[in-house]
Amino acid sequence: MHIDEARQRGNDLLRYASRWWAGEAEVVHTFFSRTRTPGEHLRWLRMQAFKELQPKPEGLIERLVLQLKDGFYTLEEKTNRTEYLETIDFLLEEFRHYVLFADVIDAITGSKLTTEELAGYEVPEETRLAAMRRDYIQKHGQLARAASSFCEGGGASLFYEGMQISGDPVSDSIAAACRSVYEDEMDHAHHGVEMMVQAASTEEDWKLAEEMVAAISRQRLRMRNQQFGFPLGEARLAEIAEGKIEVPARFQALLV
Numbered sequence: 001m002h003i004d005e006a007r008q009r010g011n012d013l014l015r016y017a018s019r020w021w022a023g024e025a026e027v028v029h030t031f032f033s034r035t036r037t038p039g040e041h042l043r044w045l046r047m048q049a050f051k052e053l054q055p056k057p058e059g060l061i062e063r064l065v066l067q068l069k070d071g072f073y074t075l076e077e078k079t080n081r082t083e084y085l086e087t088i089d090f091l092l093e094e095f096r097h098y099v100l101f102a103d104v105i106d107a108i109t110g111s112k113l114t115t116e117e118l119a120g121y122e123v124p125e126e127t128r129l130a131a132m133r134r135d136y137i138q139k140h141g142q143l144a145r146a147a148s149s150f151c152e153g154g155g156a157s158l159f160y161e162g163m164q165i166s167g168d169p170v171s172d173s174i175a176a177a178c179r180s181v182y183e184d185e186m187d188h189a190h191h192g193v194e195m196m197v198q199a200a201s202t203e204e205d206w207k208l209a210e211e212m213v214a215a216i217s218r219q220r221l222r223m224r225n226q227q228f229g230f231p232l233g234e235a236r237l238a239e240i241a242e243g244k245i246e247v248p249a250r251f252q253a254l255l256v
């Protein structure tokens, strides 16, 4: 497949997946449309801090930290220096996201969170999402890695909506954290589209990619809905899956 055609396919896929990312924005926007107590904020913030750090057996962050440790000893042999740097960059960003949300949590509670406590904030829809990504990667390798990366951050919708809130110290600190994560997550998703353009070469690849991106995005929306206490009902989720939702223009920045 010619590169221009592949980019076209990547952009088409992005436009298709945008409905679920717009759905994530609707979930978060609905939650933030009422003034929330610090306690109400704490719940989703802890779930987000969990997602950034993944303090669980074989969580992504732990796996990459161990990969860096082992890779150091095989640098320039088994370990490629450019890939090593990419892993450091990824870890730096995700760990920074963790620090941003953990700091907001501690400012609200006035104490210091523990990773054991955070481990209790993995909700079932998040477990399902992680399992789905893992299963796809086991089955389809690089194409599935690209699909997973393609969906990373869900159009950065949580962070975009979060950076709009204000009016009290807790809201202001949430907005500052979200603003800081927003640009990174838009970059991650953009990188995911590029990765997909490289990984998919045949018609079958693109079909499979579309299937995986739709399934992951749908599950991401369910995860966000649970994270924010189910602001959207099943009927609305079904409508979004049919594309009955307005897609924000900001997703155009992700086109390749």
Ligand SMILES: [Fe+2]
Pocket: 052, 093, 094, 097
């Ligand atoms: Fe992140």
Ligand SMILES: [Fe+2]
Pocket: 094, 152, 153, 184, 185, 188
């Ligand atoms: Fe990310």
